[in-house]
Structure formats: structure tokens, C-alpha cells
Amino acid sequence: MSEQRNIIILGASFAGIGSTHYILTHLLPALNAQHEAKYHLYIISPSPDFYYRIGSPRTATSTSLLPQEKLFYPLADAFKRYPASDFTLIQATATSLDTNGRFVCFKRHDSSTTEEESLPYHALIVATGSRTPHPAYSMHTSTEATKIAIKExxxxxxxxxxxxxxxxxxxxxxxxxxxxxxxxxxxxxxxxxxxxxxxxxxxxxxxxxxxxxxxxxxxxxxxxxxxxxxxxxxxxxxxxxxxxxxxxxxxxxxxxxxxxxxxxxxxxxAHGVLPNSEWLPKNLLNEKGYLETNKSTLRVDRAGPLIYALGDVASYSRNNALDISDALPTLMINLKRDLLSYSPSTPNATIKGRDRVFQPLMKETQFVPIGSGGGVGAAFGWRVPSWMVWLAKGRDYMLGMAVPGYVEGSNFKKEHKWSVDEAVV
Known part of the structure; x- marks a missing residue:
């Protein structure tokens, strides 16, 4: 029987759910076709549901404006098309990371035991995100706790x-x-x-x-x-x-x-966010508690090989959704380069070719609805009128695009191609 190599994703918000769809659709088939090992993807999330926190300002005001049921989507449904031989969803909270032994510890939420479990990783993506000070505006612990906060x-x-x-x-x-x-x-x-x-x-x-x-x-x-x-x-x-x-x-x-x-x-x-990083080794965090991430490659260099970070928990991020969607191609290309180049005999060998470098969008871009009638914003450096904010976001906080695109994975059907300089095979 061939060796099993685990790819583990921690967190199932935008960064984690997007990485999961992309890897299962594009990377796992290529890796398993090598027949060197059997690759399996695990995603570990405290909640069984994806919470669409972007819509929370309206739902937290009144569920008559935007029903809370529209903000929660079962992760099991989001990933139901992937075979169990390739993918496992674990409802649990990550409790620690051992970068020397290369394993993650966690506690399950769907078990009568409170004992800690561990899972070895071949590659690890930390996408545990951040939380708002108020529990109705982000998922702090569980679906039930978030719904209670919304109701209150x-x-x-x-x-x-x-x-x-x-x-x-x-x-x-x-x-x-x-x-x-x-x-x-x-x-x-x-x-x-x-x-x-x-x-x-x-x-x-x-x-x-x-x-x-x-x-x-x-x-x-x-x-x-x-x-x-x-x-x-x-x-x-x-x-x-x-x-x-x-x-x-x-x-x-x-x-x-x-x-x-x-x-x-x-x-x-409603001021700022806190990174969900308390479980990580302190030597991997910066002074604000964010996971110290190479802002060019999105690798966590201090943690050893094949460890990456994406989204709000990472030090490169400015805590917005664009910094996830813009960074995901860089992460996926570099992950592909690292995994296809991996050799058990020389795990720390230099990879030939050029890394994909993350280039964040620096042009002024942000849409902010103010009630149901409009709002303010800018796109790629251009100020936009109030009606355009309503059209793009104010109607339903982009819920109609988020579920099919991110949660169900239609945004990830197309593979990001590496350049000739980036290719390793």
C-alpha cells in the first residue's frame, strides 16, 4: 500500500473553503496521478456550517431584512460531490501545532469525548481567519452560538x-x-x-x-x-x-x-478584528498576533516546509475578502510547485523554477452599503455612485454570488496555469 500524504486545511470560511474546492478539483488529481503516494485532503472547522459574515450587518439588525438561514450553508453539502477517498471534513477546533513532529492537534465537537486528537500533515494551510468583537458579526465558536447572538x-x-x-x-x-x-x-x-x-x-x-x-x-x-x-x-x-x-x-x-x-x-x-491564532506557537506570530507569512509566496517560512497561510489570520492580509481571492492563485501555484517537486529523500531541496509572487490590489476598492437604498465606495481607484453600490452589494450583500461561487465552488472550476518559468514538470 502506498504512503498516505495528508493535506490539511484549518478553517472553513472564504479562505479555507476556496482552497478546498481548488485543491480537490485541480491539485489532488495531478498528485495522485504520480502514483508515488496517496494524497488525502482534510478540512477542520469548529462549525458544520459556512457563515456568510458579509451579510451580518443586515441580519443582525433584523432577520426580517435578511433571514439568518441564508447566511448559513452546511459544509457537507458544499463538498458532497467529492469522494470520501479524497476528502474528510472534521468538525473540531484546532488546539495546537507541532512543527517538529508535523502534526495538528484538535478537539472534536461531534464526540462525547473531550480528548485531544492529532493528525499528521504533509502540507498545511492555516486559514482560521479572524473574529469580530461582537459575536453576531462573525462565527466565534459554533453555528448555534452565532444564531443565539443574532437573535439577541x-x-x-x-x-x-x-x-x-x-x-x-x-x-x-x-x-x-x-x-x-x-x-x-x-x-x-x-x-x-x-x-x-x-x-x-x-x-x-x-x-x-x-x-x-x-x-x-x-x-x-x-x-x-x-x-x-x-x-x-x-x-x-x-x-x-x-x-x-x-x-x-x-x-x-x-x-x-x-x-x-x-x-x-x-x-x-464593531471596531477591527482579532486573528484566530491563539492555538499557534507564539514564535510563529507577529506582535499583533497574526501568523507571520511570507508576503510574496504565502509560505510560513518559520514553520518549516509545506506550511502556508491564507486570509485574515495571515500577516500579509488587510482583513478583506479581496486579499483572499487575489492571493489564492499565488498560494495554489506555489503549493502545486512544492508538492509536485517533493522528494522524500531530499525534502528541503531547492525547487527549480520561479515562485509565483503575490501582488495585492493596491487601487482603492471597497463597497459599503448604507441601508437598502445605496451606499458609498470605489472600484480600482474610481469612485462609484450610490446606485452602483446598491446594485453590486446593497441588495443582498452579494449573497447570490457567494453561495454558488465560493461555497458551492463554481469560482474554482478553472485552473490557474503556471508560467513557463514557474513550471517544475
């Missing part, structure tokens, strides 16, 4: 008389727009409804949406204002405390960096 947020939004959202990036602006329209009403062509709920968006920056030009940030503030949302700039939250009245209604007290104290019915932290 829906209820609190519905009955709140005052809401404070902290964060001037896309999540904060989108959440403020969705909540503003849901509670205060949609403005007309020549009228703006009188606000029914006090909604404030706070940012530590001097402008909204710092990845875009200042004029677009000011336009975002203008559109939010029509939805009854006020914006406070240059303020950080330095303390958060809770207060319960005699009726057990919970209030949140925020202390800001300029000394203000604000009381609110609902506080939504």
Missing part, C-alpha cells in the same frame, strides 16, 4: 431607544446604516424622516472608512445622517460598564478618551 441582537435593536456603535470601518458603517433605516425609516427623494431612536457611531479616526478617500467618508456621514445616525470622531472607548435599573433593563456606560460618559440601551463594538 435583533431583540435589543427592536426595543432600544438609544444605540451606540463603535467602529468607523465597513462593519460599523454598514451596521449603523441598517439599524438607522430599520428604526428611523428610509428617507425619500426630498424628505428625511424624524429620528425615533438616538443612534451614534463613534470612531477613533478623523474620518469614516479610512481605506477610502476622505470625500467618500464624508459622503458616508451624510448618508448616515439622513438615517438619523450621528458620528463622533477622534474618540476611543476606554471603559465599558453595565448598569441595571430596578426593572432589570440593562444599560451600558461608555467612557470615551475625551472624558465623555455616554449611556445607551445597546452598545455594539
Amino acid at each position: 441582537t435583533n431583540t435589543r435593536v427592536k426595543f432600544a431607544k438609544s444605540i451606540i456603535i463603535v467602529g468607523g470601518g465597513p462593519t460599523g458603517v454598514e451596521a449603523a446604516g441598517e439599524i438607522g433605516e430599520f428604526l428611523n425609516g428610509k428617507p425619500g427623494w426630498f424628505s428625511t424622516p424624524t429620528p425615533k431612536v438616538d443612534i451614534t457611531l463613534i470612531t477613533a479616526d478623523s474620518l469614516l472608512l479610512p481605506a477610502l478617500r476622505p470625500a467618500i467618508g464624508k459622503e458616508a456621514e451624510r448618508q448616515l445622517g439622513k438615517l438619523g445616525v450621528k458620528v463622533l470622531y477622534d474618540r476611543r472607548v476606554v471603559d465599558v460598564s453595565t448598569l441595571k435599573s430596578n426593572s432589570e433593563d440593562e444599560k451600558t456606560i461608555l467612557t470615551l478618551s475625551k472624558g465623555e460618559k455616554l449611556e445607551t440601551d445597546l452598545y455594539i463594538p
Whole structure:
């Protein structure tokens, strides 16, 4: 019987699910055709479902706007066309990585035992992503926990008389727009409804949406204002405390960096993300907790051969979806080069040819819906009108493209071809 060589992918969000489809469609057949070993792909994910977090600002506001069922997709259905001889899905949380022994440790979620298991890897892709401060806007632990967070947020939004959202990036602006329209009403062509709920968006920056030009940030503030949302700039939250009245209604007290104290019915932290990297060896992480990744090749050089990182957990990433889709061809070409060149007798040998080099998109590109009527954004350095943001993203947060494209894999039917200089066979 030939040796089995495991390719392990950790994480099943955009980076993990995209890598899985591509490898099973294009790389595994080529590797197994060599007959040197039997290659098998494992994907390890804490949840049995893919969570479409891009749509969370609308669903977390109210499932009447975008039903939560549309944001969850069973991974078993996403990968059902692949044979069990090539692919295994494990519902588990990665707990540690041994780069000397070359194995991953994990704890299963679908087992009565809490014992840790291990799985050796031949190649490893770390795609564990990141999480938002608020549990409704990303998958923190499980599908059930995320659904509970969505339900609780829906209820609190519905009955709140005052809401404070902290964060001037896309999540904060989108959440403020969705909540503003849901509670205060949609403005007309020549009228703006009188606000029914006090909604404030706070940012530590001097402008909204710092990845875009200042004029677009000011336009975002203008559109939010029509939805009854006020914006406070240059303020950080330095303390958060809770207060319960005699009726057990919970209030949140925020202390800001300029000394203000604000009381609110609902506080939504929507500032930044945290990498899901606590389980990794500390010597592989940078000072912010991201997995130190070669920004050109997407290899994790410190961890040894055949280890890669993709998506938000990696140090190359700017925490956006474009940095996944743009980087995936580079990773897949370099993975193909490494695997087809591998020799057990010389595992660390230099590979002939040239690596594919990742070149991130540096032109201003970001679409930010503000309610259901439009939004702000830019594409490849060109500012786009509000109606185009609605057309591209604001209708359903691109859900109609994401499920068939990424989750079901239609985006990965075409193989990325290596150049003559990159080829090893």
C-alpha cells in the first residue's frame, strides 16, 4: 500500500473553503496521478456550517431584512460531490501545532469525548481567519452560538431607544446604516424622516472608512445622517460598564478618551478584528498576533516546509475578502510547485523554477452599503455612485454570488496555469 500524504486545511470560511474546492478539483488529481503516494485532503472547522459574515450587518439588525438561514450553508453539502477517498471534513477546533513532529492537534465537537486528537500533515494551510468583537458579526465558536447572538441582537435593536456603535470601518458603517433605516425609516427623494431612536457611531479616526478617500467618508456621514445616525470622531472607548435599573433593563456606560460618559440601551463594538491564532506557537506570530507569512509566496517560512497561510489570520492580509481571492492563485501555484517537486529523500531541496509572487490590489476598492437604498465606495481607484453600490452589494450583500461561487465552488472550476518559468514538470 502506498504512503498516505495528508493535506490539511484549518478553517472553513472564504479562505479555507476556496482552497478546498481548488485543491480537490485541480491539485489532488495531478498528485495522485504520480502514483508515488496517496494524497488525502482534510478540512477542520469548529462549525458544520459556512457563515456568510458579509451579510451580518443586515441580519443582525433584523432577520426580517435578511433571514439568518441564508447566511448559513452546511459544509457537507458544499463538498458532497467529492469522494470520501479524497476528502474528510472534521468538525473540531484546532488546539495546537507541532512543527517538529508535523502534526495538528484538535478537539472534536461531534464526540462525547473531550480528548485531544492529532493528525499528521504533509502540507498545511492555516486559514482560521479572524473574529469580530461582537459575536453576531462573525462565527466565534459554533453555528448555534452565532444564531443565539443574532437573535439577541435583533431583540435589543427592536426595543432600544438609544444605540451606540463603535467602529468607523465597513462593519460599523454598514451596521449603523441598517439599524438607522430599520428604526428611523428610509428617507425619500426630498424628505428625511424624524429620528425615533438616538443612534451614534463613534470612531477613533478623523474620518469614516479610512481605506477610502476622505470625500467618500464624508459622503458616508451624510448618508448616515439622513438615517438619523450621528458620528463622533477622534474618540476611543476606554471603559465599558453595565448598569441595571430596578426593572432589570440593562444599560451600558461608555467612557470615551475625551472624558465623555455616554449611556445607551445597546452598545455594539464593531471596531477591527482579532486573528484566530491563539492555538499557534507564539514564535510563529507577529506582535499583533497574526501568523507571520511570507508576503510574496504565502509560505510560513518559520514553520518549516509545506506550511502556508491564507486570509485574515495571515500577516500579509488587510482583513478583506479581496486579499483572499487575489492571493489564492499565488498560494495554489506555489503549493502545486512544492508538492509536485517533493522528494522524500531530499525534502528541503531547492525547487527549480520561479515562485509565483503575490501582488495585492493596491487601487482603492471597497463597497459599503448604507441601508437598502445605496451606499458609498470605489472600484480600482474610481469612485462609484450610490446606485452602483446598491446594485453590486446593497441588495443582498452579494449573497447570490457567494453561495454558488465560493461555497458551492463554481469560482474554482478553472485552473490557474503556471508560467513557463514557474513550471517544475
